Amino acid sequence: MTPATLTSAMATLGPDWHSDWAWDHYKDVVASLSRELGLRRFCEIGGGRDPLFTPAEIAPLGIDYTVNDISARELEKAPKAFRTACFDIAGDLSAAGIAPAQYDLMFSRMVFEHVRDVERAWTNVHQLLAPGGVALAFFPTLYALPFVANHLMPEWLSGGIVKAFYANRGEATDDPKFPAVYDWCFSSERRLKPMLQRAGFSDIHIQPFWGHRYFLRLPVVRQIDDALNARAARNDIRALTSYAYVLVRK
Ligand SMILES: C[S@@+](CC[C@H](N)C(=O)[O-])C[C@H]1O[C@@H](n2cnc3c(N)ncnc32)[C@H](O)[C@@H]1O
Numbered sequence: 330m331t332p333a334t335l336t337s338a339m340a341t342l343g344p345d346w347h348s349d350w351a352w353d354h355y356k357d358v359v360a361s362l363s364r365e366l367g368l369r370r371f372c373e374i375g376g377g378r379d380p381l382f383t384p385a386e387i388a389p390l391g392i393d394y395t396v397n398d399i400s401a402r403e404l405e406k407a408p409k410a411f412r413t414a415c416f417d418i419a420g421d422l423s424a425a426g427i428a429p430a431q432y433d434l435m436f437s438r439m440v441f442e443h444v445r446d447v448e449r450a451w452t453n454v455h456q457l458l459a460p461g462g463v464a465l466a467f468f469p470t471l472y473a474l475p476f477v478a479n480h481l482m483p484e485w486l487s488g489g490i491v492k493a494f495y496a497n498r499g500e501a502t503d504d505p506k507f508p509a510v511y512d513w514c515f516s517s518e519r520r521l522k523p524m525l526q527r528a529g530f531s532d533i534h535i536q537p538f539w540g541h542r543y544f545l546r547l548p549v550v551r552q553i554d555d556a557l558n559a560r561a562a563r564n565d566i567r568a569l570t571s572y573a574y575v576l577v578r579k
Pocket residue numbers: 374375376377378379380397398399400403416417418419437438439440443444445507
């Protein structure tokens with residue numbers, strides 16, 4: 330049976346409060362929405378060199394998969410089997426010659442924190458979706474400590490720290506660090522819903538997640554942080570989430 334709302338669709342997937350669940354299940358959530366709602370034309374926003382699905386996973390499903398990115402250099406590294414579309418999700422779509430209502434399911438992973446005008450991005454997503462289409466964004470939220478720190482630090486400093494701690498991160502590697510601006514990167518429904526309604530959506534679901542893996546190498550700090558996050562989750566303190574899924578249906 331088709332779920333009546335995105336809230337009921339998410340509830341059937343039994344999400345946990347911890348962000349590990351968000352990372353482990355994002356692909357399943359996208360695949361399940363596609364199956365349950367019969368959504369076959371996918372556009373991954375900011376998929377770049379590392380789309381969520383592989384061509385081998387998509388081929389047997391008969392899905393039409395487009396990888397979008399603002400960067401042509403990123404798209405050059407995307408799997409050749411996927412169609413690519415180079416444009417700014419927060420840009421002027423008609424000037425870029427992007428046709429409206431062409432996708433059934435648009436989704437992104439760790440992209441919206443890099444977008445300068447997220448309200449414009451959601452308005453564009455509404456324009457690009459066919460009627461009944463669904464969009465899903467998975468992004469880090471303020472005011473989790475690692476993201477507040479990243480937000481406040483100049484890029485040269487946060488980039489240097491990431492390079493020092495994570496040898497596989499950096500421009501020359503397969504996992505570069507993109508500057509983050511955190512526009513509208515919240516999980517509070519009170520804050521987000523009016524903006525998403527202005528963008529044209531009425532069926533809206535925001536799934537909050539707490540906790541993160543940034544303190545894995547700092548045992549005592551990690552234990553304290555884990556305990557605080559568990560408590561924040563029990564009390565649904567949205568100002569302390571670390572990630573969110575935002576789901577909208579046109
Ligand atoms: C942190 S990477 C995430 C890549 C991939 N989604 C993943 O999960 O590995 C962010 C990506 O978003 C792209 N991006 C940033 N701003 C964008 C925009 N306004 N429109 C489209 N793509 C954008 C970047 O070029 C980059 O490829």
